[in-house]
Amino acid sequence: MDGFIPVSRVFFERNVFDVAPTLLGCYLERSDSSGTVGIRITEVEAYAGERDPGAHAYRGQTARNATMFGAAGHVYCYFTYGLHHAINLVTNRVGVPYGCLIRAGEVIRGEGVARVRRESARRVHPVLPPDLARGPGSLAQALGVTLLDNGADLFGGNWRFLVPEQQTALPVTIGPRVGVRGVAGTFPWRYWISGDPTVSRYRSSI
DNA sequence: CCAACGATTAACT
């Protein structure tokens, strides 16, 4: 992918609050037999395990969240609301269940495939691109994610992660996370590219 | 075993 270069797993073996803002502008790609879709990440949230009442891992390890407790650079995928999938990229080291929810992105490869997968998003506007990957559920749908992707490795297999070739200082806005209730909903652990139209329209739930 | 609900979305009014 033009303008992006590979990076090692060390990128994810850092504190989640260091990783989260540096994910913005990076390239995330998933391939399967139906095609390849790649996005430029525009919105993420940090989830900090036992320190974070809003995190799945807050109450310890379960069968569902086990991937978060594993090695960095893997995909934690979960199913929620009976119909949506969402993905986190696992950070830090084994045993520290921190990760970044990928909330939104700009589809820059495989838009045709993404449009087919996101048929319901088609009628947004006759000319402008539809909301292909705006919000975690939409993003997962555009990428073709299923629960089989839980535990997938970003470094090998059908996923790929690249960083921008040019280190440009993106304008970043920080604010409360979406859909997180209680005190954890006040933590400013959401990061997005300022003014980017692909960022989810949802706002704080507090 | 069972009831409640969720890191949401899209279609309503």
Add this chain to the structure above:
DNA sequence: GTTAATCGTTGGT
């Protein structure tokens, strides 16, 4: 702004 859709996971009986 409000709400139905929809089911795996969780935590309490």
